[in-house]
Amino acid sequence: MNVIIRGESRPFRTVEFDEQKNQVRLIEQRLLPHQFKIVSTRDYQETAMAIKDMIVRGAGAIGATAAYGLAQGVCACVDSQPVRFARHVQQVYETLKNARPTAVDPVNAMNRVLAGMRQGHTVEEQKKLARAEARRFADENADECQAIGRHGVSLIRNGMTILTHCNAGWLAFVDYGSATAPIYAAQRDGLEFKVFCDETRPRSQGATLTAWELAQQKIPHQIIADNAAGHFMQCGEIDLVIVGSDRTLGRTGEVANKIGTYTKAVLAARHKIPFYVAIPFSTLDWNLNSGQEIPIEERSGDEVLGAWGTNSQGKRHYLRVANPSSTARNPGFDVTPPELITGIITPAGIFKPRSLWANRKKLGGPQ
Ligand code: MRU
Secondary structure (H helix, E strand, O other), X not given: OEEEEOOEEEEOOOEEEEOOOOEEEEEOHHHOOOOOOEEEEOOHHHHHHHHHOOOOOOHHHHHHHHHHHHHHHHHOOOOOOHHHHHHHHHHHHHHHHOOOOOOOHHHHHHHHHHHHHOXXXXXHHHHHHHHHHHHHHHHHHHHHHHHHHHHHHHHOOOOOEEEEOOOOOHHHOOOOOOOOHHHHHHHHOOOOOEEEEEOOOOOOHHHHHHHHHHHHOOOOEEEEOHHHHHHHHHOOXXXXXXXXXXXXXXXXXXXXXXXXXXXXXXXXXXOOOOEEEEOOHHHEEOOOOOHHHOOOOEOOOHHHHEEEXXXXXXXXXXXXXXXXXXXXXXXXXXXXXXXXXXXEEEOOEEEOHHXXXXXXXXXXXOO
């Protein structure tokens, strides 16, 4: 998508790979919206740290980063003895997988890279295949998000106000975004509408990232406090909700997404407002049998007890807000049950959450 730099609009992807230097290139998302900066990771450990520290975040973006990180780690291995090489590959895989637990995209993305590598007979062939498969995953992620836009745009009408939670925009993917793809498509089709961005405490991805993205694309939007959505729904000021997901269970239709999503789904059901979830294929988990099995990331309480911002010198700065002696709990995600979800917007069309399993062939699931 486009970023305005010194008055000029330029296209960027969230994640890229420099094959010459064997480096992953990332937008430093912790500095947005105050500063736009690209950083490079020099080895797979740095790539894993970039995921853990949320330089890059969002399910599809960390999926592509993990795929490139695996290729990066594989290509850096100087040992071509097959058993030691395989052990190294496993170590790289585990390091990247453990960086963040809730999103399934990194695992799905890296499994694809491993499957691609298996077609190679020599270590050199496998390295080449790892790079090619990681690139293919990233390109497909962008294409799938565009397809989500083509299907999801049918839900948007002139004059609507659309609520979105957290950031399932292009910064959370390689390009276009999932929840925002129908919004960008609607703008291209000349529709007039407005977006409410939940601020999404504690890390404020809605207030910082989604709002920045929409501003770059000149889409009318307003940031609302997380607690305000119920009020606006009651006043008839929200017509449609579209959110993303970090893991959607193909067997049950349960949706893990940023903390607070479940609350919004309950409110939307109460007010009979359509509630949609937009996902590429890599967000589908075909293995788990229950949302209770989804690993929910529990992050540092400091995120709840204070907030990060940028000072007048452009430096990131943490400000303690809460009572000094208090501690906090900070689950990063929650699980929304299928009965609260109107539909799942995928690159293959819009499905009822409980029909995902029956449609698994179309959705790239198991046979
Ligand atoms: O903790 P984050 O910022 O990596 O959380 C991921 C998200 O941004 C959201 O949960 C999003 O809605 C789904 S990711 C496409």
